[in-house]
Amino acid sequence: MPLDIPRLRQDFPILNREVRPGVPLAYLDSTATAQKPLAVINAMDEFYRRFNANIHRGVHTLAEESTAMYEAARAKVARFINAPSAEQIIFTRNTTEAINLVAYTWARVNLKKGDLVVLTEMEHHSNLVPWHMLSAERGVNLEFVPVMDDGLLDLDIYRALLARTPKLVAFTAMSNVLGTINPVAEIIRLAHEAGAATLVDGAQSVPHLPVDVQALDVDFLAFSAHKMLGPTGIGALYGKRPLLEAMPPFLGGGDMIKTVHLRNFVPNDVPHKFEAGTPAIAEAVGFGAAVDYLETIGMDAVASHEQEIIAYALERLEEIPGVKVFGPPADKKGGVAAFTLDGIHPHDVAQILDGSGIAVRAGHHCAQPLHEKFGIPATTRASFYLYSLREEVDKLVKGIYEVKKIFG
Amino acid sequence: MPLDIPRLRQDFPILNREVRPGVPLAYLDSTATAQKPLAVINAMDEFYRRFNANIHRGVHTLAEESTAMYEAARAKVARFINAPSAEQIIFTRNTTEAINLVAYTWARVNLKKGDLVVLTEMEHHSNLVPWHMLSAERGVNLEFVPVMDDGLLDLDIYRALLARTPKLVAFTAMSNVLGTINPVAEIIRLAHEAGAATLVDGAQSVPHLPVDVQALDVDFLAFSAHKMLGPTGIGALYGKRPLLEAMPPFLGGGDMIKTVHLRNFVPNDVPHKFEAGTPAIAEAVGFGAAVDYLETIGMDAVASHEQEIIAYALERLEEIPGVKVFGPPADKKGGVAAFTLDGIHPHDVAQILDGSGIAVRAGHHCAQPLHEKFGIPATTRASFYLYSLREEVDKLVKGIYEVKKIFG
Amino acid sequence: MEDLYREIIIDHYKNPQYRGRLDPHDIHFEDDNPLCGDHIEITLRLDGDGKVADGRFDGKGCAISQASADLLIESIVSKPVEEVKQLTKQDILDLLGIDLGPVRLKCALLSLKVLKAGVYGLGEASDDLIE
Amino acid sequence: MEDLYREIIIDHYKNPQYRGRLDPHDIHFEDDNPLCGDHIEITLRLDGDGKVADGRFDGKGCAISQASADLLIESIVSKPVEEVKQLTKQDILDLLGIDLGPVRLKCALLSLKVLKAGVYGLGEASDDLIE
Numbered sequence A, B: 001m002p003l004d005i006p007r008l009r010q011d012f013p014i015l016n017r018e019v020r021p022g023v024p025l026a027y028l029d030s031t032a033t034a035q036k037p038l039a040v041i042n043a044m045d046e047f048y049r050r051f052n053a054n055i056h057r058g059v060h061t062l063a064e065e066s067t068a069m070y071e072a073a074r075a076k077v078a079r080f081i082n083a084p085s086a087e088q089i090i091f092t093r094n095t096t097e098a099i100n101l102v103a104y105t106w107a108r109v110n111l112k113k114g115d116l117v118v119l120t121e122m123e124h125h126s127n128l129v130p131w132h133m134l135s136a137e138r139g140v141n142l143e144f145v146p147v148m149d150d151g152l153l154d155l156d157i158y159r160a161l162l163a164r165t166p167k168l169v170a171f172t173a174m175s176n177v178l179g180t181i182n183p184v185a186e187i188i189r190l191a192h193e194a195g196a197a198t199l200v201d202g203a204q205s206v207p208h209l210p211v212d213v214q215a216l217d218v219d220f221l222a223f224s225a226h227k228m229l230g231p232t233g234i235g236a237l238y239g240k241r242p243l244l245e246a247m248p249p250f251l252g253g254g255d256m257i258k259t260v261h262l263r264n265f266v267p268n269d270v271p272h273k274f275e276a277g278t279p280a281i282a283e284a285v286g287f288g289a290a291v292d293y294l295e296t297i298g299m300d301a302v303a304s305h306e307q308e309i310i311a312y313a314l315e316r317l318e319e320i321p322g323v324k325v326f327g328p329p330a331d332k333k334g335g336v337a338a339f340t341l342d343g344i345h346p347h348d349v350a351q352i353l354d355g356s357g358i359a360v361r362a363g364h365h366c367a368q369p370l371h372e373k374f375g376i377p378a379t380t381r382a383s384f385y386l387y388s389l390r391e392e393v394d395k396l397v398k399g400i401y402e403v404k405k406i407f408g
Numbered sequence C, D: 001m002e003d004l005y006r007e008i009i010i011d012h013y014k015n016p017q018y019r020g021r022l023d024p025h026d027i028h029f030e031d032d033n034p035l036c037g038d039h040i041e042i043t044l045r046l047d048g049d050g051k052v053a054d055g056r057f058d059g060k061g062c063a064i065s066q067a068s069a070d071l072l073i074e075s076i077v078s079k080p081v082e083e084v085k086q087l088t089k090q091d092i093l094d095l096l097g098i099d100l101g102p103v104r105l106k107c108a109l110l111s112l113k114v115l116k117a118g119v120y121g122l123g124e125a126s127d128d129l130i131e
């Protein structure tokens, strides 16, 4: 059953906003961050109005309620990606911190000079820079699975790289520029056959596609709440239990310890070992409300709505003279259309579209190497989510024609 | 002019809560986390309803508005502690992450095997464990300024430790157990004379006392929004500019870079260099609203209200047979009263008090070494803030008498 | 709630029936809860049929940790060791007759954790024993 | 808003008066905005009185970056170099006649940053030049 989008949009207060008087918002920037339903906003509001207390060590009612709410949120997030247990969800600030956590702990124990980490050319800076830093510090080598002209990964070269027995393969499940949905299960299977561990950047896949960590057999999965209807300030790292248990702690402080003496400490059990200090408690509650909301809708329904929208968007965009959309055809990608418009800079495109209330992003979208690969400094990116309308695509197309007229 | 507490309490919805039907809340756990005024709750609510977008790279209206709100919050926090510039405020998750940031970046560049870091015996785990980790990894030595029986630091021994030319003196401005307000300016002055850098754990001082980083001449200051009326999920590190500029980045990813290529990157300017990935945007907005609220009240008024309450609390508590309050007399401490009750475990005390709606904390309050020093496993801690009432002290005292009766 | 401190808890805390140490013993284990310093030590003597002939606990800590240890030993004396191995969190809650938040649950379950680590002959007590 | 793209900007973007490169020149500087790939190069010739005799810009990028460069050069020809050193962000905004968000401001100010780094003879352009 297709989603009733106009009804569902009523859940998102910001979608009724006018950018300027008389100019309604068409929000086509969900890949950067998603809008929030009332269920999420209200859950946090309610938390602060009724339950707020610090967690994990308190005996009083508020502390017990807060702790229970925080841990219930962990269980919801675990269930959402089918993690075997809630303890395998570590709350972080965002995808970026989750990847850095692995780089600072697992990688610094398990990788040494000369070891190989395989990445891809389509990675977001968040899955590049932590490895640059590790490489500079430890002499770890980095190699990159190339992106082909059609926006797909070159799996032949991937196989060739695996023959060099990398220790880790870290890659995005979905490109935030090309929209490419990578064959995650296959990439992981091949990596495991070659003896490599795997880290999946799920910043774009977890919000938009059904994700089952057990079916994927992934070792680490990183994602952000703010891209999946949840609040800013919280994200998660999933990890296989033996890996998490063997990892040294990351940040030191309250809650991540079992005991502390003046000169030493004993780390706490997983996941607390990795959550130092007062965590993002209200944000966890909001994150839990977001996955509840998504589960009620159903991730299959979300994905198929986005399939429909992106197919329509590509069809309409590609008929505009001078527009070039990057990435694979609709059936191989999520709801992301990054494009160039001949002779007109993406910043100008985005700013003129903003004049009609159309919110798109222009720039390198934190994937500068990918843009370098395609020989362009920037693209304009329109991206979609469960609340996106075909009429918003029409608005976008009309807006692009106006841009062309202005630059005539 | 004294604060009109009953009126001010109307700003805090949770303070009207009944813990159970007919049992109103007496929240005496603000040292763990503070309650939030409507101004803060509503600022975040409004952000999600009208402004939410990802920041720093967007051209569209929402992105520009969000960016402006996020950076305005940084400026407010800077002004609150009299930082010379907003760029010297790095948003972190909490105090703990702020201290770890210094330990992972500044300390790993500037400290080597055999170098000395001076801490104190009253530190919170957040200002111990990061240094334990550094010590284990790099062979840095740790020494501790002792806490005397009266809860004050032994400054003679501090001076003696300075003669061993430590590279860093890291200490709390206010103990979260004893309440001791340390002579921060003097400790810093002496450290600088000895050539040491200084890090102040301001988790308890920034919420409760006027703090001026320029007057203190402190090198690094760490604090958390959630303890000063703001949201969870955000805190801050202040640093002197030349130090921040010389420090390597901490986490790698989006936003903390100027340019990224496949195999290397150029870090961004301060403070962005230290803020990787999508930050806690709504939380920054809430943090800004919290400091606005505190400034409207005035930190001098906050501090003197707490002075009055703690003086009254100590007077009342000390007249109860079997109660022993730890720490210095009221005029040398903030609004924290940690105590033991002869023969009755703090957990039992706290739980029975909870039966009357009184929220106090029991345990080691993340200061286990300090409790070891005093030869006790745990204390019961009542703590106060700008919204605390004398009647709540009376309730506490009455509750303690009930505990004694039950254990009679 | 004061009813948490129903007479049964205060009573077993103030007048424990099984406080002490058996010597000789067949089973011995001790552990603590670092959060609050609670400490429990348990000694058991078995009879020839694999039953608990007698038991004692010693330790210090809050009323709930000490009372639940006393109630627990009381409940297992003359029970088969195999049955003791099956005891769960719920059994302790039933003995105490109260609902507990997560922090106090740790106090209440410390003695069960120690007991099970002992009867299983483990080197270390783990939270898995009481899940 | 389309009015951001008032004729003046589109006009200076499409028909720049000062695009090119002076050879020989007395002052030369170039820099780019990594965020969007905008690039600006400026060459100036001075006269004997410390005035700007002539100037040109070259580069690529969005309409705002290129138009503001053209407008900027237009505004400084025959001005004393000491006056050029005093130019501020506001002067550029006045030339463009529009309000800009932080991202587009960087586009608009790139030419000023390049110009000031050039006239001050700096090795590197810094954002401090345009604050």
Ligand SMILES: Cc1ncc(COP(=O)(O)O)c(C=O)c1O
Binding pocket: A254, A276, A277, A278, A279, B031, B032, B094, B095, B096, B097, B124, B126, B127, B172, B174, B175, B176, B201, B203, B204, B224, B235, B366
């Ligand atoms: C003195 C002191 N330092 C550090 C912290 C840690 O703060 P957070 O948990 O917000 O990181 C606290 C709070 O418990 C504290 O009281």
Ligand SMILES: Cc1ncc(COP(=O)(O)O)c(C=O)c1O
Binding pocket: A031, A032, A094, A095, A096, A097, A124, A126, A127, A172, A174, A175, A176, A201, A203, A204, A224, A235, A366, B254, B276, B277, B278, B279
């Ligand atoms: C593929 C991908 N990875 C990582 C990130 C970083 O996410 P965050 O900024 O929430 O850490 C993003 C979001 O921009 C993304 O699209």
